[in-house]
Amino acid sequence: MTRSETLFEQAKKTIPGGVNSPVRAFNGVGGSPRFIEKADGAYIYDADGKAYIDYVGSWGPMILGHNHPKIRQAVLDAVENGLSFGAPTELEVRMAEKVIEMVPSMEQVRMVSSGTEATMSAIRLARGFTNRDKILKFEGCYHGHADCLLVKAGSGALTLGQPSSPGIPEDFAKHTLTAVYNELESVKALFEQYPEEIACIILEPVAGNMNCIPPIPGFLEGLRALCDQYGALLIIDEVMTGFRVSKSGAQGHYGITPDLTTLGKVIGGGMPVGAFGGRKEVMQFIAPTGPVYQAGTLSGNPIAMSAGLAQMEELCAEGLYEELAAKTKRIAEGFKAAANKHGIPLSINYVGGMFGFFFTELEKVTRFDQVTQCDADAFRAFYHGMLDEGVYLAPSAYEAGFLSMAHGEKELEETLTAADRVFARMAK
Numbered sequence: 001m002t003r004s005e006t007l008f009e010q011a012k013k014t015i016p017g018g019v020n021s022p023v024r025a026f027n028g029v030g031g032s033p034r035f036i037e038k039a040d041g042a043y044i045y046d047a048d049g050k051a052y053i054d055y056v057g058s059w060g061p062m063i064l065g066h067n068h069p070k071i072r073q074a075v076l077d078a079v080e081n082g083l084s085f086g087a088p089t090e091l092e093v094r095m096a097e098k099v100i101e102m103v104p105s106m107e108q109v110r111m112v113s114s115g116t117e118a119t120m121s122a123i124r125l126a127r128g129f130t131n132r133d134k135i136l137k138f139e140g141c142y143h144g145h146a147d148c149l150l151v152k153a154g155s156g157a158l159t160l161g162q163p164s165s166p167g168i169p170e171d172f173a174k175h176t177l178t179a180v181y182n183e184l185e186s187v188k189a190l191f192e193q194y195p196e197e198i199a200c201i202i203l204e205p206v207a208g209n210m211n212c213i214p215p216i217p218g219f220l221e222g223l224r225a226l227c228d229q230y231g232a233l234l235i236i237d238e239v240m241t242g243f244r245v246s247k248s249g250a251q252g253h254y255g256i257t258p259d260l261t262t263l264g265k266v267i268g269g270g271m272p273v274g275a276f277g278g279r280k281e282v283m284q285f286i287a288p289t290g291p292v293y294q295a296g297t298l299s300g301n302p303i304a305m306s307a308g309l310a311q312m313e314e315l316c317a318e319g320l321y322e323e324l325a326a327k328t329k330r331i332a333e334g335f336k337a338a339a340n341k342h343g344i345p346l347s348i349n350y351v352g353g354m355f356g357f358f359f360t361e362l363e364k365v366t367r368f369d370q371v372t373q374c375d376a377d378a379f380r381a382f383y384h385g386m387l388d389e390g391v392y393l394a395p396s397a398y399e400a401g402f403l404s405m406a407h408g409e410k411e412l413e414e415t416l417t418a419a420d421r422v423f424a425r426m427a428k
């Protein structure tokens with residue numbers, strides 16, 4: 001038994017499934033998860049001392065690579081002053097100013113400690129502000145595990161085959177309407193059915209929890225227009241895409257202005273952080289200025305703010321996003337070329353620093369139902385082949401892949417050479 005396998009067996013005795021977040025258990029690909037001991041740059045190292053080129057990046061935040069010296073130093077400096085105060089700090093003001101500078105649609109912002117908190121709070125705010133109960137989300141999109149959002153959800157819920165979870169009363173779930181991603185007609189139909197009841201649309205502007213599906217032209221603009229027509233708020237969930245698809249998130253990349261935005265992961269540089277913000281008029285509805293309650297003991301935590309600020313400063317470097325996008329394109333196009341060389345059909349999507357690949361004959365995958373029809377056995381074979389080769393991909397066909405600035409020529413080349421070998425073996 002490897003040390004990872006031993007640890008997994010031990011973990012299962014005290015932690016449900018041996019993990020603290022489901023996808024980590026490798027249910028989507030089978031086999032035993034790697035227990036990670038440390039990470040640096042583009043690499044993670046497991047408990048058996050094996051190094052992997054990492055395309056998970058802690059599910060997104062490690063956009064500069066693991067253990068970045070400036071972020072590490074910022075955390076070490078902050079620790080000197082104490083870990084948490086439960087009172088306002090200058091760091092929070094600087095963080096708010098930085099977020100607003102980078103994402104102009106956010107006129108005010110509130111920090112929380114996870115993406116789930118960010119979306120849950122944004123939904124409550126949208127409901128309170130519009131005085132409406134229903135919300136509209138898309139099948140296969142994941143927005144964290146709040147009750148109202150765990151309906152036809154993506155990510156781990158999808159990987160485990162439980163897109164809608166038990167434990168959520170029908171009375172709660174009935175207020176969550178679901179539409180088809182990239183199909184404006186399905187959204188229109190719901191607004192026509194409930195013209196005055198829908199508080200908001202929430203969506204991933206590039207879906208990254210049903211693999212990776214960018215919006216088709218006109219989709220985001222159409223949602224904005226429908227929200228305006230029916231008096232609903234548009235919430236763009238940029239927990240994954242924020243500061244990854246572009247410096248100003250997917251909303252900057254596609255030129256779309258939401259009423260509210262949710263952020264997570266990237267703004268914490270690896271610390272537990274999330275945020276929601278948007279139009280001042282709406283944000284003023286939150287306590288203590290407004291009636292909608294929302295709070296958090298560790299919100300705006302000084303260590304997390306320091307890590308996040310250090311990362312955001314680095315992200316403003318000239319040309320960073322062009323370079324990140326070029327690396328991403330190289331990997332995605334490289335996977336496709338290698339697969340095709342060995343007669344294996346593979347479709348790819350990529351935007352900014354995120355990518356997805358699909359074992360399908362389809363030229364382009366744009367819808368959730370197409371993702372679920374992909375060849376799951378081929379994905380598993382490729383996944384384990386790459387893992388053996390020392391490349392760590394997301395352990396589910398329903399997750400996006402992430403590049404970091406620490407992925408250099410050597411790592412990209414080695415990854416593509418590994419992919420070539422794995423596809424060659426699969427083709428036999």
Ligand code: PMP
Pocket residue numbers: 059114115116117119142143144145155204208209237238239240264265274
């Ligand atoms: N929204 C999106 C788009 C996400 O990808 C995630 C997590 N992957 C969340 C919300 C929830 O964030 P967290 O896991 O930090 O609660």
